[in-house]
Amino acid sequence: MAGCRSWLFFITVCSVGLLGANAEIKLTIPVGRLFTYELLRETFQNDFEPLSKLYAGRLYDDPMIFKCNKQSFPDLPEWLRFTQRHPYDNGFLYGTPTTPGKTTVEVYAVNKRSYETTRQIFVIKAVAETMLPYQAEFFIKLREIEKVLPSTVQGEIKQDLQKLWDTEALEIVNISNALDRGGRVPLPLAGHFEGVYVKVGSEQHFSDCLLKTLTVEHERQCTAGAKVKIPGGCNFCSIPSNCISWCKTELFDLTKEEPTPPAPTVGSGIIEVEVDFNPPESPPSRDYFPDYIVTVIVPLVLALILALVLAYIMFCRREGVAKRDARTDQIQLYHHHTIHGNTDELRTMAGSRGASPPLSTLPMFNYRTGEGAPPLQSDSPNIPLIMAQHDPYSDTLPRK
Numbered sequence: 001m002a003g004c005r006s007w008l009f010f011i012t013v014c015s016v017g018l019l020g021a022n023a024e025i026k027l028t029i030p031v032g033r034l035f036t037y038e039l040l041r042e043t044f045q046n047d048f049e050p051l052s053k054l055y056a057g058r059l060y061d062d063p064m065i066f067k068c069n070k071q072s073f074p075d076l077p078e079w080l081r082f083t084q085r086h087p088y089d090n091g092f093l094y095g096t097p098t099t100p101g102k103t104t105v106e107v108y109a110v111n112k113r114s115y116e117t118t119r120q121i122f123v124i125k126a127v128a129e130t131m132l133p134y135q136a137e138f139f140i141k142l143r144e145i146e147k148v149l150p151s152t153v154q155g156e157i158k159q160d161l162q163k164l165w166d167t168e169a170l171e172i173v174n175i176s177n178a179l180d181r182g183g184r185v186p187l188p189l190a191g192h193f194e195g196v197y198v199k200v201g202s203e204q205h206f207s208d209c210l211l212k213t214l215t216v217e218h219e220r221q222c223t224a225g226a227k228v229k230i231p232g233g234c235n236f237c238s239i240p241s242n243c244i245s246w247c248k249t250e251l252f253d254l255t256k257e258e259p260t261p262p263a264p265t266v267g268s269g270i271i272e273v274e275v276d277f278n279p280p281e282s283p284p285s286r287d288y289f290p291d292y293i294v295t296v297i298v299p300l301v302l303a304l305i306l307a308l309v310l311a312y313i314m315f316c317r318r319e320g321v322a323k324r325d326a327r328t329d330q331i332q333l334y335h336h337h338t339i340h341g342n343t344d345e346l347r348t349m350a351g352s353r354g355a356s357p358p359l360s361t362l363p364m365f366n367y368r369t370g371e372g373a374p375p376l377q378s379d380s381p382n383i384p385l386i387m388a389q390h391d392p393y394s395d396t397l398p399r400k
């Protein structure tokens with residue numbers, strides 16, 4: 001499998017730009033294999049103070065955080081992840097590309113001491129590569145993702161798994177944090193770790209050791225929950241923290257996988273000529289006449305009737321003054337008119353001083369001669385107490 005190993009050499013790194021301020025780093029990686037890139041704080045530190053080492057003779061060791069995203073997108077591409085445990089640690093870009101293609105990733109480093117920023121651009125080109133038909137996933141309980149991503153640790157883990165698989169031709173396909181797969185954040189105590197899943201693949205069929213995970217006995221032991229030991233002769237872990245959890249081992253035989261159903265054929269988007277186009281039926285017509293009657297005609301008729309009733313009351317049922325006068329008792333009418341006349345007289349008298357004596361006092365004296373009037377001869381209740389000689393209604397008074 002020299003071809004696979006040659007990928008390591010195929011990953012070419014070329015920096016452009018002397019100080020790296022806007023360096024573009026080109027990487028070529030195979031599809032379906034793990035890609036890891038360590039963002040070294042040291043290189044970014046050089047970008048912040050490129051000459052400090054030269055003149056001051058010292059290099060700062062500033063805390064730094066990284067912000068990574070696909071160029072002109074808010075986030076990283078789907079397959080790529082970034083992790084950095086602490087501002088004093090290096091960051092890691094890692095992931096497994098699934099389709100060939102070119103991705104441009106921007107990495108901004110923020111210096112947490114001076115708040116300067118610097119940028120690096122990565123052009124990651126994923127090229128097609130054959131799938132590894134046999135894959136297996138292992139869970140390493142006593143590890144954290146940042147501790148596994150450095151290439152030396154990856155090498156150690158790979159060595160153990162090569163022995164377990166009984167082949168040299170082994171490639172790491174994927175490494176993922178157990179927290180990304182539903183794991184729990186551990187207690188902040190010594191001896192508690194997040195856990196890491198490592199997926200490896202090979203052209204070689206699974207070894208006898210690996211096939212033991214498919215046995216009924218293995219399943220029974222693991223569901224019982226007891227602490228299951230790796231069967232004798234299969235335990236190859238040289239460093240305790242790299243030991244795998246035997247029960248969480250999973251094998252994937254991609255050769256047995258059903259071929260994916262063919263993609264649906266895409267038509268031209270134009271309807272065929274023979275097919276007649278049937279426009280949808282228009283909805284049945286609705287009779288709006290009853291609605292019209294209820295909402296327009298009925299209120300209109302009611303309003304008309306009301307108007308007619310009102311008009312009849314106002315114009316045809318009115319009593320004229322003459323008609324009312326004819327019906328009224330003569331003595332009552334006379335009394336009414338004298339009150340009116342006296343009021344008018346008093347009003348005119350109030351207007352000027354030298355007004356003639358009021359007619360209303362006529363029965364008491366003659367206003368021309370000044371003589372007092374003779375007392376009334378009659379005690380009839382029909383004759384008003386105050387009588388005007390020039391009264392226009394005097395002739396209407398009832399006669400004896």
Ligand SMILES: *[C@@H]1O[C@H](CO)[C@@H](O)[C@H](O)[C@H]1NC(C)=O
Binds near residue numbers: 096097098175176181
């Ligand atoms: C790698 O693991 C991550 C996390 O489980 C998953 O999302 C991703 O699809 C995996 N990639 C491949 C190529 O299996």
